[in-house]
Amino acid sequence: MNEFLNMGGYALYVWPSFALYVGLLVWLAASSQRHHRAALQRARQQRGPAA
Amino acid sequence: MNTFWTTFHRWGSPPSFYNFAGRALPWFGIPALLLIVHGLYAALALAPADYQQGEGFRIIYVHVPAAWLSLFVYTSMAVAGAIALIWRMKVAEVYVVEAAPAGAGFTAVALLTGMLWGKPMWGAWWVWDARLTSELILLFLYLGVVALGKALPDPRAAARACSVLAIVGVINVPIVHYSVEWWNTLHQGPTVSRFDKPAMPAAMLWPLLELSLGSMFFYGWMILQRMRGSILHREIRQSWVREIAPK
Numbered sequence: 001m002n003e004f005l006n007m008g009g010y011a012l013y014v015w016p017s018f019a020l021y022v023g024l025l026v027w028l029a030a031s032s033q034r035h036h037r038a039a040l041q042r043a044r045q046q047r048g049p050a051a
Numbered sequence: 052m053n054t055f056w057t058t059f060h061r062w063g064s065p066p067s068f069y070n071f072a073g074r075a076l077p078w079f080g081i082p083a084l085l086l087i088v089h090g091l092y093a094a095l096a097l098a099p100a101d102y103q104q105g106e107g108f109r110i111i112y113v114h115v116p117a118a119w120l121s122l123f124v125y126t127s128m129a130v131a132g133a134i135a136l137i138w139r140m141k142v143a144e145v146y147v148v149e150a151a152p153a154g155a156g157f158t159a160v161a162l163l164t165g166m167l168w169g170k171p172m173w174g175a176w177w178v179w180d181a182r183l184t185s186e187l188i189l190l191f192l193y194l195g196v197v198a199l200g201k202a203l204p205d206p207r208a209a210a211r212a213c214s215v216l217a218i219v220g221v222i223n224v225p226i227v228h229y230s231v232e233w234w235n236t237l238h239q240g241p242t243v244s245r246f247d248k249p250a251m252p253a254a255m256l257w258p259l260l261e262l263s264l265g266s267m268f269f270y271g272w273m274i275l276q277r278m279r280g281s282i283l284h285r286e287i288r289q290s291w292v293r294e295i296a297p298k
Contacts, residue, residue, distance in 0.1 A: 008106035
């Protein structure tokens, strides 16, 4: 396991690279979901309770 | 031909696109999740180490998909920008504005992972060679589109300004792609795109293709969801939005 985490001495470069990529995907997924949910919420408020 | 134009304009109408995108989401999201999760496992655990670069070469599995997407997204923005300017299509305008932050993110990750790869292999975080410099210019172009999209109060005027910048800036895309062939660069030449004779063995290549394809599906899912939010926001006063908004 330690050997895998050490990445042949390149752990300092390999793991941050993968973390950056996965972090970007997670951020993009979360922000796009939030963006759509906020727009739906606003549309619901616009519709009003009487509609 | 008439059928083509009818379909083209129907997809360009916000309510049709909103519904189509909603139905298409799982067709992008599920393959993206499966390909990316398995691709990451294959990239880190299954692919053999490189005989020269050792385990450090594994950075290619995130660097290349990010770099490919940075070029693909900008090219697609230029195409959408042309459609937005010629046919005044709202959906194309939305695409140009919403794709830019994601494209900037992929470009930034391509540059940062390139730096993390360059330091142990070249001995330097950064060199001003043609590939790195043109990719940095691509990041500035993306940031320009993002800034322009937020600068103008009228969203349609902002989208048209973004479209112009996307079209003008697309000249940089072939420069990024061919920079390693046109100039002597420290950056390595084409590795994967030489389909006649790929410079990587299959055991190393397939996790890269898997992650690249997964990233494309992810981008498709993400942009459809962002565009749905943006279309709802823009069309908030239209009757079709009031009809679909749940109470």
